[in-house]
Amino acid sequence: MRILARLFTLLLLISGFLFLVSGPAHAEGEFKTDYKVRYQIDKNGFTQASQNITLTNKTPNYYADKFELKIGSTKVTDVKARDETGDLDTNVQFENNVTTITIKFNQRVIGADKKLSWTLTYNTNEIATKSGQIWEISIPKLAQSADIDSYEAVVSVPKIFGPSAFEIPNPVSQSQTALSQEFTFNKDQLLSSGISMSFGEKQVFSFNLKYQLENTNLTSQTYDLALPPDNNYQKVVLEKIDPKPLDVIVDDDGNFIAKYKLRPKEKISVAVTGEVEVFSKPFRQINTSLSSAQRNIYTQPQRYWETDNAFIKDKAQELKTPQKIYDFVENYLSYNNDRLNEPKVERKGAASAYASPKDSVCMEFTDLFISIARAAKIPTREVEGYAYTQNERLRPLSLNLYQGDVLHAWPEYWDNDKGWVQVDPTWGSTSGGLDYFSKLDFNHITFVQRGVSSVQPSPAGAYRFANQGNEKTVFVEFSQNLPEPINTARIDINAPTKAFASFPFKVNATIVNTGTTSILGKQLTITTNDLETSQDNTYDIPLLPPYAQKKFSFDFRNMGIYRKVDASVIFGFAGVQVSKTISVEPLYKIFFDKMFLLSLGTTIFIIVSGLLLYKRTHKKHKFMF
Numbered sequence: 001m002r003i004l005a006r007l008f009t010l011l012l013l014i015s016g017f018l019f020l021v022s023g024p025a026h027a028e029g030e031f032k033t034d035y036k037v038r039y040q041i042d043k044n045g046f047t048q049a050s051q052n053i054t055l056t057n058k059t060p061n062y063y064a065d066k067f068e069l070k071i072g073s074t075k076v077t078d079v080k081a082r083d084e085t086g087d088l089d090t091n092v093q094f095e096n097n098v099t100t101i102t103i104k105f106n107q108r109v110i111g112a113d114k115k116l117s118w119t120l121t122y123n124t125n126e127i128a129t130k131s132g133q134i135w136e137i138s139i140p141k142l143a144q145s146a147d148i149d150s151y152e153a154v155v156s157v158p159k160i161f162g163p164s165a166f167e168i169p170n171p172v173s174q175s176q177t178a179l180s181q182e183f184t185f186n187k188d189q190l191l192s193s194g195i196s197m198s199f200g201e202k203q204v205f206s207f208n209l210k211y212q213l214e215n216t217n218l219t220s221q222t223y224d225l226a227l228p229p230d231n232n233y234q235k236v237v238l239e240k241i242d243p244k245p246l247d248v249i250v251d252d253d254g255n256f257i258a259k260y261k262l263r264p265k266e267k268i269s270v271a272v273t274g275e276v277e278v279f280s281k282p283f284r285q286i287n288t289s290l291s292s293a294q295r296n297i298y299t300q301p302q303r304y305w306e307t308d309n310a311f312i313k314d315k316a317q318e319l320k321t322p323q324k325i326y327d328f329v330e331n332y333l334s335y336n337n338d339r340l341n342e343p344k345v346e347r348k349g350a351a352s353a354y355a356s357p358k359d360s361v362c363m364e365f366t367d368l369f370i371s372i373a374r375a376a377k378i379p380t381r382e383v384e385g386y387a388y389t390q391n392e393r394l395r396p397l398s399l400n401l402y403q404g405d406v407l408h409a410w411p412e413y414w415d416n417d418k419g420w421v422q423v424d425p426t427w428g429s430t431s432g433g434l435d436y437f438s439k440l441d442f443n444h445i446t447f448v449q450r451g452v453s454s455v456q457p458s459p460a461g462a463y464r465f466a467n468q469g470n471e472k473t474v475f476v477e478f479s480q481n482l483p484e485p486i487n488t489a490r491i492d493i494n495a496p497t498k499a500f501a502s503f504p505f506k507v508n509a510t511i512v513n514t515g516t517t518s519i520l521g522k523q524l525t526i527t528t529n530d531l532e533t534s535q536d537n538t539y540d541i542p543l544l545p546p547y548a549q550k551k552f553s554f555d556f557r558n559m560g561i562y563r564k565v566d567a568s569v570i571f572g573f574a575g576v577q578v579s580k581t582i583s584v585e586p587l588y589k590i591f592f593d594k595m596f597l598l599s600l601g602t603t604i605f606i607i608v609s610g611l612l613l614y615k616r617t618h619k620k621h622k623f624m625f
Contacts (some may be wrong), residue, residue, distance in 0.1 A: 007217070008206060009415075014463045030057075030058050030059045030061075030062055031056065031057055031058060031062075031064060031109075031147050032055075032056045032058060032147060032148075032149040032486050033053055033054065033055050033056070033147050033148055033149060034053070034054040034056070034149050034150045034151075035051055035052070035053055035148070035150065035151045035152065035153075036051070036152050036154075037049065037050070037051045037052075037151070037152065037153040037154070037417075038050050038051075038153075038154045038156065038157050039127060039137075039139065039153065039154070039156065039527055041127070041128045041137070041155070041157050041158065042158065042268040042475070043158045043160050043161075045125065045128035045129060045130055045135070046123065046125055046128075046531075047123065047124050047125070047127040048121065048122075048123050049076075049121065049122050049123070049127075050120070050121045050125065051119065051120045051121070052117070052119050053067075053117070053118055053119070053120065054111065054115055054116070054117045055067070055109055055115065055116045055117075055118075056109075056114070056115050056149075057109045057110070057111060057112060057113065057114045057115075058112065058113070059112055060110075060112045061109040063108045063109055063201070064105065064108065064109050064116075064386055065104065065105050065108050066102060066103065066105065066570075067071060067102070067103045067105065068100060068101070068102050068103075068205075069100070069101040069103070069120065070098055070100050070101075070603040071098065071099040071100075071101070071140070072097070072098050072140045072417055072432040072433075073141065074099060074124055074126050074127065074432070075099060075124060076099050076101070076122040076123065076124045077122065077123050077124065077194075078121075078122060078123045078528040079092050079101055079120070079121070079122045080120070080121050080122070081103045081118060081119065081120045081121075082118065082119055083105070083106060083116065083117065083118035083119070084117070085106045085107060086106065088103050088104060088106060088118065089103070089104040089620065090102065090103050090104075093417050097295075097393060101120070101122070101517055101601070102243075103118075103120065105118075108448070118257075119305045124137075126391060126464070127139055127396070128157075129390050129391070131203070131369070131388055131390065131441075131442065131443050131478075132203050132204070132205070132388075132442070132478035133162075133200045133201070133202060133203055133478070133480070134198055134199065134200040134202075134203045134441075134442045134443075135161040135162070135166070135198065135199040135200060136156075136197070136198050136199075136433060136441065136442075137155060137157065137195065137196070137197040137198070137199075137201055138194065138195070138394075138434050139153070139155070139194050139195035139196075140194045140431070140433055140434065141190055141191065141192070141193050141194040141432065141433040141434075142187070142190045142191050144191060148187060149429075150187060151186065151187035151190060151289070152184065152185070152186060152187075153184070153185045153186075153190060153195070154182055154183070154184050155182065155183045155184075155195060155197070156180050156181075156182045157180060157181050157182070157183070157197070157199060158179060158180055158181075158575050159176070159178075159179055159180060159181055159201035161200070162199045162200045162201060163199065163200075163201065164181070164197060164198070164199055165199060165200060165201070165280060165442075166196075166197065166198055166280060166281070167195075167196075167197045168193065168195070168196045168197070168435045168438050168439060168536065169185065169189040169192070169193055169195075171183040171184055171185055171537065171564055172184050172185060172186050172189070176504070182509055183197070183625065185250055187279075192402060193435045194431075194432060194433050194434045194435065196434045196435050197591070198280060198441065198442060200442075202277060202442075202482075203277070203278045203442035203443070203478075204275055204276070204277050204278075204478070204479040204480065204481060204482050205275065205276050205278065205386075205388075205445060205476050205477065205478060205479060206274070206275050206476070206477055206478075206479040207228065207272075207274060207275070207386075207445075207474075207475065207476045207596055208271070208272075208273050208475040208476075209228075209271070209272040209273075209274070209278065209460040209461075209473065209474055210269060210270070210271055210272075210463075210473040210474075211225045211269070211270040211272065211426075211460065211463040211473070212267070212268075212269050212463050212464045212465045212473070213225065213260060213268050213269075213270065213463060214262075214266075214267035214268060214465050214466065215260060215262035215263065215264060215265060215266050215267065216265070216266050217264060218265075219264055220261060220262065220263050220264060221261070221262055222259055222260070222261050222262075223260050223261075223262060224257045224258070224259055224260075224457065225257070225258050225260070225270065225457075225463055226255050226256065226257055226258075226447065226448045226457040226458065226459060227241075227248065227255075227256040227257075227258055227272060227460075227545070228256070228274070228276060228385075228445065228446065228460070229250075229254055229255050229256045229446060229448075229449065229545075230256075230286065230517075230518045230520070230543065230545070231254060231286060231420065231446055231449065232282035232283065232284055232285060232286060232418070232419050232420055232421075232422075233278065233279050233281075233282060233283070233422055233440065233444070233446065234276050234277065234279065234445065234446055235276065235277045235482070235485075235517070236274060236275075236276050236517065236518070237260060237274050237276070237482060237483055237485050237516045237517050237599065238272065238273075238274040238275050238516055238517070238545075238546040238547070239273045239274045239275070239483065239516055240271070240272070240273045240274070241258065241270065241271075241272050241351040241546075241547060242270070242271045243260075243268065243270065244547060245258035245259055245260055245270075245547055246259045246260060246261060247259050247547070247548060247549055248545045248546065248548040249548065250543055250545060250548070251452075251457070251621070252294075252297075252452050253381065253448075253449045253450060254286065254287070254449055254543070255448055255449055255453055255546060256456055256545045256548075257457065258270070258547070267465060270599070272460075274516070275479055275483055275520055276445055278442050278443065278444065278445060279402040279442070280439045280440050280441050280442050281371070281439050281440070281541050282418050282419060282420075282421065283416065285418065285419040285451070286419065286520065286542070286543060287542075288418075288419070290379060290414055293426070295377075295379050295381070295414075295451055297336065297451065298379035298380060298381060298414065298451045298456070299374045299377050299378070299379055299380075300374065301371075301374070302453065302454035303370075303454050303455060304347060304348075304349035304350060304363075304367045304454045304455075305349075305350055305367060305370050305371045305374060305454055306349065306350050306351040306371055307371050307374045307375040308375075309350070309354070309371070310366075311354050311355075312350060312351065312354060312371050312375050313375050315328065315366055315372050315375075316352075316373075316374075316375030316376035317376070318370050318412075319372060319376065320376050321376075321378075322373060322378060322413045322415075322423070322437075323437060324422075325369055325372045325373050325376070325378075325422055326369065326425050326428070326437045327437075328372070328523055329365055329368050329369045329372070330365075330425040330428040330429045330433075331429070331474045332357050332368075333353060333357045333358075333360040333364060333365055333368065333425075333429065334357060334359075334360060334429070335360055335361065335396060335426065335429060335430050336358065336359045336360060336361065337393075339359070339361050339398070340361070340396070340398055340400070342400075343617075345361055345363070345398055345399070345400040346374075347363045347367070348363070348364055349364075349366075349367055350364075350367040350368045350371035350372075351371075352364075353367060353368045353610050355356060355364075360540060361396070361398035362397070362398045362399060362408055362409045362410065362426040363398070363399065365426040365429065366382055366408075366409045366410055366411045366425075366426070366582060367382075367454075369411045369423070369425055370382060370411050373411070373413055378413055378414070379413065379414035380411060380412070380413045380414070380451070381411070381412050381413075381420070381449055381450060381451030382408055382409060382410075382411055382450045382451070382454065383409065383410050383411065383412055383444075383446050383448070383449055383450075384399060384408070384409050384446075384447055384448050384450065384459045384570045385407060385408065385444065385445045385446045385447035385448070385459060386407055386408070386444075386445040386447065386474065386476050387407070387408035387410075387443055387444050387445070388445075388476070388478075389443070392428070393429060394425045394427075394430055394431045394432075394493040395430065396426070396427075396430055396583070398426075401459070401461045401462045405461035405472055405473055405474045407425035407447065407459060407461055407474070408426075408444070409426075409472030410422060410423065410424040410425075410426065410427075410444065411425070412449070420449075422440050422444065422446075423426045423436055423437045423440070423493070424436040424444070425437075425441060430488070438538040441495075445476065447459035447460050447461075460473070460474055461473055461474045462546055484517070485515065485516055486514075486515035486516045486517065487513065487515045487517055487519060487574070488511055488513075488514050488515040488576075489511060489514065489515070489519060489544070489573055489575075489576050490509055490511075490512045490514050490572075491509060491510070491512075491571050491573060491576055491578040492509070492510040493507065493508070493509050493569075493571060493578055493580045494507070494508040494509075494510075495507040495508070495569070495580045495582060496582060497582065497583060498582065498583045498584075498585065499557075499558070499582050499583070499584050499585070500584070500585050500586075501557075501558050501559070501560045501584055501585065501586055502557060502558070502559060502560075503557060503584070504555050504557045505554065505555075505556060505557065506553060506554065506556075507553075507554045507556055507569055507580065508551065508552070508553050508554075508557060509524075509552045509553075509554070509571050510549055510550070510551045510552075511524060511541070511544065511549060511550045511551075511552075511573050512548075512549040513544045513545060513546050513547065513548050513580070514547070515546055516542060516546055517546060518542075518543055518545050518546065519541070519543075519544040519574050520542065520543055520559075521542060521543075522541055522543060522544070522573060522574045523538050523539060523540055524538065524539040524550075524552065524571065524572070524573045525538050525571070525572040525573070526538070526570070526571055526572075527568065527569070527570040527572070528556065528567070528568065528569045528570070529567055529569075530558055530560070530565045530567040530568075530584065531556040531557065531558055531567045531568075531569060531582075532556065532559060533555060533556050533557075534555070535555065539552065541573070554569075556569065558584040560584070560586070563586060564583070564584065564585055564586055565584045566581050566582075566583055566584070567582050567583075567584050568580065568581050568582070571580070586616065
């Protein structure tokens with residue numbers, strides 16, 4: 001049979017956002033390729049990739065004399081190829097975040113079932129990176145192609161990297177040698193997602209945050225600032241807040257809000273130092289459920305979250321699940337690096353992002369995910385914070401509050417079993433399809449969580465004096481260990497020393513977290529002796545941040561009349577107990593009490609004086625008449 005084409009280019013793409021491109025004379029499936037790929041990573045994170053490839057001609061009508069490999073999101077060096085006849089000519093180009101390797105064969109694969117086996121090797125320092133105490137392995141996914149018959153990838157990681165924190169997808173097999181640990185993945189896994197693995201036991205950051213508050217009013221004002229909160233992904237230690245706040249409250253979104261009162265024209269700079277331990281998956285569930293009112297709040301439209309937009313409503317009805325919404329947003333939007341050159345990156349909102357998908361940064365990925373999810377009645381919020389990245393081409397930051405500080409934004413959705421689950425469709429898109437849905441990583445630090453409002457509270461980095469917009473106020477670096485958290489509370493009681501039987505009296509209690517970490521899931525308990533109250537004797541306190549205080553007021557009474565008792569009330573919280581003794585006098589002794597007699601005398605005097613005044617005034621009016 002006559003050979004119909006004398007030139008054919010076979011393409012394999014390793015990318016999360018490119019499609020298989022074929023030559024004009026070639027239809028997919030006329031050649032098949034089998035791959036055995038090995039990623040050998042050394043102790044410094046340097047990776048040597050080797051691909052043993054067998055190309056099989058399935059038709060007598062075509063032959064292959066070139067091979068083109070596209071590697072999405074990864075730069076490579078030292079590219080070499082050879083077959084049994086010797087070295088093969090290679091050409092390498094990197095453009096639009098894609099490496100293209102073109103190999104020219106020394107021999108043609110002519111005839112049905114004819115095979116050509118050859119080897120391609122290259123090096124890269126972008127597959128394995130160390131972030132603090134965590135080593136991360138990121139290999140982009142394969143694009144769909146009928147030419148791929150089999151594909152096996154082995155990743156060899158030094159044991160010195162530490163234990164595996166997670167592997168996505170789960171390897172089909174794994175083994176160990178004296179110096180390395182190896183993980184094997186197959187074609188089906190690599191077509192559905194890239195390879196993402198982390199090694200190490202924990203990730204700890206230290207932070208130094210500066211908040212600048214200024215009262216430009218002529219009266220005293222109270223100002224709020226948002227501290228890094230505890231949530232399902234992070235454990236915070238607040239070592240120092242200077243000056244100390246009046247109080248720290250937990251708002252409806254779980255943010256830690258420090259309160260300050262400033263005098264007229266006063267301005268202060270608040271320095272906050274501490275550490276945060278970060279987890280890649282929820283390691284606890286602070287909120288165990290959402291009420292119907294909360295579900296309603298977290299599915300409502302807000303500024304930038306236009307759930308009533310027709311296109312967004314249609315997508316919500318089509319997609320319906322967080323996974324499908326994530327996949328759509330990750331693939332539909334394209335990151336526009338040019339916007340990072342703007343003095344301040346403006347937030348466009350979900351509807352604008354949907355209309356202009358190629359002009360997106362992290363805010364658009366986040367807003368579109370939230371809007372579609374809320375339109376699908378999935379409770380969703382925005383997270384803003386610090387995200388550590390070593391390669392801003394693959395994992396960009398684009399929340400440009402001011403020129404001094406650049407943060408990151410990502411969404412989270414509510415899961416009835418796990419609570420709030422964070423995902424990052426931006427990095428899923430820019431990293432070539434790595435899975436940031438099933439897990440996050442160890443490098444996302446939450447500064448604020450926003451669901452009740454799409455714009456408040458502001459994260460660290462957004463609190464500045466007028467005309468000081470370019471000063472850096474967010475400093476984050478890796479730390480070796482989380483300091484031993486100080487988990488202590490103080491209970492202050494304000495109660496009378498003496499009371500009278502049958503008469504009610506008040507006892508006020510204030511619980512103060514004097515430690516450096518939050519007190520979670522504790523109860524305030526009230527135990528009494530010879531006292532009665534109509535109020536509860538236990539109060540749940542799910543979360544009490546450092547520097548926070550919670551106040552309670554109780555009404556007690558002793559129902560005895562004739563005998564004196566030393567009644568007691570005991571408050572307990574987080575291992576601390578404080579008691580107060582109140583001397584309860586018999587009811588008849590009230591008539592001998594100095595304060596009672598003074599009060600009674602004063603009352604009688606006021607009544608008598610009032611009557612005399614009334615009588616005198618009444619007589620005067622009568623005379624005038």
